[in-house]
Amino acid sequence: MTSPSLAPGKPCPICAKPSVEQYRPFCGRRCADVDLNRWLSGVYAVPVEDSEDEADQVRPAGGGEERS
Numbered sequence: 001m002t003s004p005s006l007a008p009g010k011p012c013p014i015c016a017k018p019s020v021e022q023y024r025p026f027c028g029r030r031c032a033d034v035d036l037n038r039w040l041s042g043v044y045a046v047p048v049e050d051s052e053d054e055a056d057q058v059r060p061a062g063g064g065e066e067r068s
């Protein structure tokens with residue numbers, strides 16, 4: 001008896017289609033990319049903090065030091 005080792009598994013979380021083993025838990029690369037983009041969007045949504053050290057070195061240009 002040759003039974004295919006195809007586990008039912010969970011459906012694709014993106015489109016609810018049967019997931020493909022290669023792209024589990026997604027049904028394909030497309031849905032995998034969709035999930036990846038969502039994940040990346042969440043990461044990039046985090047505001048970048050400016051380094052205080054760099055901010056300290058930044059001085060206003062065009063100072064009137066020569067004119068005393």
Ligand SMILES: [Zn+2]
Pocket residue numbers: 012013014015016017026027028031
């Ligand atoms: Zn899908």
